[in-house]
Amino acid sequence: MNAFENAAPADGLTRRRGLLVPALILLLVFAALPALLAGFDKGYFYQIANLALIFVLLSASMHLVTGVAGLLHLGHAAFYGVGAYTAALLTSKLGLGFTVTLPLSGLVAALVAFLVALPTMRLVSIYFAVATLAIGQMLYLVMLNWVDFTKGPNGVIVSKGFELFGFSLSGRLGAYYTVAAVVTLSVIAIGRLSHSYYGNALRSIREDDQCADAMGVSTVRLKMEAFTLSAFFAGIAGSLWAHMTGYISPGDFKFSESILILAMVVVGGLGSLPGAVIGALLLILLPEGLRALGDFRNIMVGLVMFLSILLLPKGLLGEVSALRLVRRQLGAAWRNTGPANGKGEGIGWR
Amino acid sequence: MFDPYYLQQLAIGLSLGMTYALMAIGFTLIFGVLNVVNFAHGEIYTLGAFAGLVLISATAPPIVAVILGALAIGALAGFSLERIAFKPFRRFTDEASLKSRAMRESTLLSSLAVSIVVREALEIVFGSQMRSVPFEYLINTPVRVGPVILVTGDFIIFGVAAAMLIGLQYLLTRTRVGLAIRAVSNNPLGAKYVGIDTDRTIITTFVVGSMMGAAAGILMGLYYGAVFPAMGFTPGIKAFVAMVMGGLSSIPGAVICALILGISESMATTFVSSGWSDMVAYGFLILTLIFFPNGLFGARRERV
Numbered sequence: 001m002n003a004f005e006n007a008a009p010a011d012g013l014t015r016r017r018g019l020l021v022p023a024l025i026l027l028l029v030f031a032a033l034p035a036l037l038a039g040f041d042k043g044y045f046y047q048i049a050n051l052a053l054i055f056v057l058l059s060a061s062m063h064l065v066t067g068v069a070g071l072l073h074l075g076h077a078a079f080y081g082v083g084a085y086t087a088a089l090l091t092s093k094l095g096l097g098f099t100v101t102l103p104l105s106g107l108v109a110a111l112v113a114f115l116v117a118l119p120t121m122r123l124v125s126i127y128f129a130v131a132t133l134a135i136g137q138m139l140y141l142v143m144l145n146w147v148d149f150t151k152g153p154n155g156v157i158v159s160k161g162f163e164l165f166g167f168s169l170s171g172r173l174g175a176y177y178t179v180a181a182v183v184t185l186s187v188i189a190i191g192r193l194s195h196s197y198y199g200n201a202l203r204s205i206r207e208d209d210q211c212a213d214a215m216g217v218s219t220v221r222l223k224m225e226a227f228t229l230s231a232f233f234a235g236i237a238g239s240l241w242a243h244m245t246g247y248i249s250p251g252d253f254k255f256s257e258s259i260l261i262l263a264m265v266v267v268g269g270l271g272s273l274p275g276a277v278i279g280a281l282l283l284i285l286l287p288e289g290l291r292a293l294g295d296f297r298n299i300m301v302g303l304v305m306f307l308s309i310l311l312l313p314k315g316l317l318g319e320v321s322a323l324r325l326v327r328r329q330l331g332a333a334w335r336n337t338g339p340a341n342g343k344g345e346g347i348g349w350r
Numbered sequence: 351m352f353d354p355y356y357l358q359q360l361a362i363g364l365s366l367g368m369t370y371a372l373m374a375i376g377f378t379l380i381f382g383v384l385n386v387v388n389f390a391h392g393e394i395y396t397l398g399a400f401a402g403l404v405l406i407s408a409t410a411p412p413i414v415a416v417i418l419g420a421l422a423i424g425a426l427a428g429f430s431l432e433r434i435a436f437k438p439f440r441r442f443t444d445e446a447s448l449k450s451r452a453m454r455e456s457t458l459l460s461s462l463a464v465s466i467v468v469r470e471a472l473e474i475v476f477g478s479q480m481r482s483v484p485f486e487y488l489i490n491t492p493v494r495v496g497p498v499i500l501v502t503g504d505f506i507i508f509g510v511a512a513a514m515l516i517g518l519q520y521l522l523t524r525t526r527v528g529l530a531i532r533a534v535s536n537n538p539l540g541a542k543y544v545g546i547d548t549d550r551t552i553i554t555t556f557v558v559g560s561m562m563g564a565a566a567g568i569l570m571g572l573y574y575g576a577v578f579p580a581m582g583f584t585p586g587i588k589a590f591v592a593m594v595m596g597g598l599s600s601i602p603g604a605v606i607c608a609l610i611l612g613i614s615e616s617m618a619t620t621f622v623s624s625g626w627s628d629m630v631a632y633g634f635l636i637l638t639l640i641f642f643p644n645g646l647f648g649a650r651r652e653r654v
Contacts, residue, residue: 072458119640126387126458130590131639134632137587141632145625255583259466266459299474302466309460310438 029180034173046172050244052284053183054237059264059280060190060273061233066262067271068194069226070206072129075136076261079231081143081253083109083238088156088248089149097163102182102239109235110228112139117224124209136258143250155249158242179240186233191273193229202226203271256298263305269312354497359616361495365504367612368511369570371605374589374596375514376562381590382598384555385535387458390431390465391563391589392582398424398564399571399581400472406487413487417568424564425557432556435460437549472579480576489572503573510569511605514562518601521558531555535599584628591635596647603647 037045062076083105090096090104120131143150150156161168162178193199204212205219213219242248260283268279283301377391401423402416411419439456489503522528530551533541542548570585571577589604592611596603611634615627638646 120636123639127594127639129458130594131636133587134635138629138632141626141629145623256466259462262459263463296470296474299467299470302463302470306435306460306463306467309456309463 026184029184030177033180034176037176038173043172046176047244048285048288049176050179050240052281053179054240054244055261055264055280055284056277057183057186057237057240058234058261059268059276060187061230061237062261062265063268063271063273063276064190064194064202064233065226065230066265067269067273067276068199068206069202069223070270071223071227072126072132072262073227073230074129074133074255074258074262075139076132076230076234077253077255077257078136078139079109079113079234080238080241080257081248081250082112082139082231083235084242084248084253085143085150085156085238086235087239087242088158091158091160091242092156097160098178098239098243099164101243102236105239105242106232106235109238110232113231114224114228117227121220121223121227133255133258136255140250140254143253150250153250155247156242158246158248160243161246162243175244179244182236182240186236187273187277190233194273206271260301263301267304267308356620358498359620360613361498361500361504363613363616364609365500365507365612366616367609368504368507369566369573370585370588370592370612371608372507372511372514372566372569373563373585374592374604374608375511375518375601376559376566377586377589378593378596378598378601378604379518379562380555380559382593382596382600382604384531384552384559385599386436386552388431388436388461389458389586390435390461390468391559392586393465393468394424394427394431394560394563394582395567395570395585396472396577396579396582397427397468398567399577400476400567400579401564402568402571403481403483403577406484410484413572416487417565420564420568421561424561424567427564428556428558428560429553431461431464431560432553435464436552436556440549469579469582476579478579480578483571483575483577487572488575489569490575501573503569507569507573510565514565515601515605518558518562522601527551527554588631591631591638594635595638595642597644600647607646 033049037049058076058080062073065071065073065076086105086108087098087101090101096104116135120128120135123131144152146152162175164178168174194202201212201217201222204215204217205222209219238253241252261280264279264283265276266279267282268275268277283304286304287300373391373395376394377388380386380388380391398420402420405411405416405419436457439460489506490501493500493502493505520528522532530541530546531554533544533546534548534551534555538548541551566585567582570581588611589608592608593604595607595611596605611631614634615630618627618630
């Protein structure tokens with residue numbers, strides 16, 4: 001009866017339990033929720049569900065740059081806007097469908113992010129934050145003032161709903177499934193990205209960029225990649241938003257939206273992807289649930305953010321507990337190897 | 351020789367720059383000199399303006415009383431802001447946490463959160479629409495100076511900004527309080543070791559800076575004749591740009607850069623529509639951060 005024999009069933013057990021949570025979440029997102037929505041059959045509930053999912057993606061993409069790489073980003077909504085405008089303008093000017101606009105809006109947002117990141121990535125902490133604020137406001141001003149191209153404050157009407165290679169998915173349930181599928185795939189991609197060697201390199205920049213630099217991590221390049229990737233996913237979210245609502249205007253992408261997304265990441269716990277998802281759900285669904293409060297919903301965003309910084313500096317689901325969760329989910333990289341580790345002392349990052 | 355149009359545009363730019371400078375002085379004192387990341391200064395400015403407006407509509411006092419009331423509210427707001435959003439994050443006074451990035455960023459987020467709460471609360475109480483200031487309090491009687499037309503407010507703002515600048519420079523360089531402020535900003539722990547009450551110094555700085563912010567708010571309210579909850583955002587950004595351009599710790603630098611900014615903006619409206627003129631400030635900010643990381647007039651500090 002040595003440790004090796006003990007380890008095997010325990011490992012199998014954790015792995016079986018590890019698959020349970022994602023399976024439950026997938027079941028909830030793709031079966032239970034649609035059934036519930038179809039049961040109520042109110043357009044409003046579909047809108048809320050889609051909105052919550054889109055903000056889950058925005059929050060997850062910001063998690064990559066602010067939570068994992070530790071770059072305080074105050075202009076995220078602008079890249080969301082770039083994605084939305086790309087989708088809307090491609091649809092209204094060239095008549096392209098969702099299948100084409102979805103990847104293109106991600107790419108255009110990423111391209112814009114890359115271009116603005118070129119000069120600003122050398123900045124640190126607060127200066128980086130303010131530079132992103134300035135960039136976000138500049139992009140917002142472009143959306144607002146370049147009337148010939150973006151129609152300015154009048155906004156753009158997006159005539160086409162969701163479709164996949166010509167198959168229309170524009171019904172309520174179809175739209176929900178499209179949004180849910182895109183968001184789920186993106187969040188999984190972000191999760192794999194942030195819990196990999198690559199994510200660890202980003203974390204090392206967050207913890208101590210000079211040290212990371214000295215260890216041979218190319219900090220500027222990694223920061224740019226994280227910034228660009230997060231803008232890519234924000235652009236995807238923008239495209240979903242444009243096709244979902246059918247109408248976008250610059251007001252959807254102003255500074256307060258950036259702050260809302262930041263608040264989601266902060267409330268959930270900086271550096272934790274499940275936290276970012278929960279934060280997004282909380283800050284979208286709670287104000288909807290408390291509709292009676294009416295005007296107080298914005299004040300609540302500020303209050304929730306302030307209280308969570310003050311009382312829960314690690315957020316609802318801090319990175320440490322989030323890591324434990326992810327270790328269970330994505331067992332492979334952290335699995336105990338060999339009899340020496342049979343006591344369940346993980347080898348940590350391999 | 352000069353087209354009077356450009357001269358007028360220059361005058362408009364100077365008065366615009368003066369309004370930015372007014373805001374930038376208090377902002378630079380807290381953010382640049384004390385080196386505390388504070389994003390709620392714009393809301394202090396708004397609070398000052400609303401305090402003045404409420405006083406005017408309640409009792410219609412003389413203008414001096416209005417400004418004194420705004421100053422009192424500003425002092426109170428600065429005090430509470432420091433207690434609510436900054437003090438709780440100075441729980442640990444060891445060297446590592448005083449210098450840690452996490453602490454600076456948590457005060458950034460907490461001041462941002464407080465500013466959201468204040469702005470939204472003002473919106474609930476007063477509505478998000480612009481509220482106009484009664485006509486007899488406005489300070490925009492036109493005055494003709496040579497070929498250009500200014501308003502009385504320009505002179506008042508110039509006087510107030512100059513007084514603030516000189517007063518602050520005197521306070522910072524000639525008094526013990528100023529010495530304590532500079533010591534705390536340079537090295538909080540060292541200041542503590544030599545017997546400076548750091549808490550009280552920080553509070554003092556917040557109160558003085560916020561009083562200046564509130565005075566700026568009410569003067570701007572009287573100058574433009576409109577007060578609204580989101581009025582602090584744009585001047586806050588402009589003041590920040592002026593501060594960064596001026597090199598963070600230099601108040602005269604911030605004032606000069608605020609003037610440069612104002613003139614550039616008013617000149618820019620000659621060529622492009624006024625919607626684009628905000629672009630100038632953001633462009634300046636990015637350019638300064640990239641090409642003059644120490645600011646145009648500042649001392650050296652780690653930034654890139």
